Amino acid sequence: MRLRRTRSSTGTGDGGIERLYPRGFWSTMALPGVVWIVALFLVPFYAIVATGAGGVDPIFGTARPEWNPIFWQPDNFLWVLRDPNGIVTPVFIRTIWYVVAAVLACVLAGYPVAYYMSRLTGRRRNIFLILMVLPFWVSYLMRILAWVNLLQNDGLVNRLISMTGLLQPQEWLSGRSSTVVLGLVYGYIPFFILPLYAALERIDKDLVKSALDLGASPADAFRRVTLPLSKQGILAGVVIIMLPMFGDFFTADLLGTSKNAMIGSLVNLYVTTFTQGASQGRGAALVIVLSLVVSVLTLYYLINTARASREARA
DSSP: OOEEEEOOTTOOOOTTTOEEEETTHHHHHHHHHHHHHIIIIIHHHHHHHHHHTSEEOTTTOSEEOOOOGGGOOOHHHHHHHHOTTSOHHHHHHHHHHHHHHHHHHHHHHHHHHHHHHHHOOHHHHHHHHHHHHGGGGSOHHHHHHHHHHHHSTTSHHHHHHHHHOSSOOOOTTTTOHHHHHHHHHHHHHHHHHHHHHHHHHTSOHHHHHHHHHTTOOHHHHIIIIIHHHTHHHHHHHHHHHHHHHHHOOHHHHHHSOGGGOOHHHHHHIIIIIOOOHHHHHHHHHHHHHHHHHHHHHHHHHHHHHHHHHHHHHO
């Protein structure tokens, strides 16, 4: 088999960096992933765009996708932007507020946990990693349903409150924004802790020791060394949890009422509940608009990561 020798991305020719591989090896290895993305992401996404830019079947009254971009119509997208019924704008604002509050709570609560885990060694670290992975063994929907039982008027939470006598039992599921935000935090905080832990664990401990040897206090060493070096881990964790939060509808539907509806709830309502083709097309248009908002966040993350990589190489 013919082999080809290439240089690493750094452009150096050191023997320890060079790799030998068959011609076309990496493109062949990447082919299954490319097929997966095309079949399970690009094609369905194009179907959503075609539905949002299509029309209504005159016979069956269902959404009629327009596969030819030449004949795409902007009616559904204009409906979303104009919001004639005054529904979309409040839901978008509410969604942004819920997501921002939940992400801030995840950062404040998750950073100490990730930092503590990064300083552990041996068996204790493995135990904490297992505890972080355990929630993934149970469906997110099942975990939220468990919270519904806990937060009911006669649930365990109110029973414990009644036993203490310090507070009155609360109606947690009566449409409280705090309940929905805490549900989002509970559901997504493991996805924030794990990438942040990986970033903190890779920080060279000698850098912190050097800062302490030079007279910095532990707080100053953390603020000037650990925190800046963990910035990419924080950003990665924020992006990982923020993107699915924008499309989440289970949490708001199960832990809140109609006044807690998020943009994912609205999409679910238009796509699955209403049978009119116009409503289905509007739901698809909402998905596209939400995707554009999420794409801006993703683009910022990619630009920031590329800039950090260039600075590290320099």
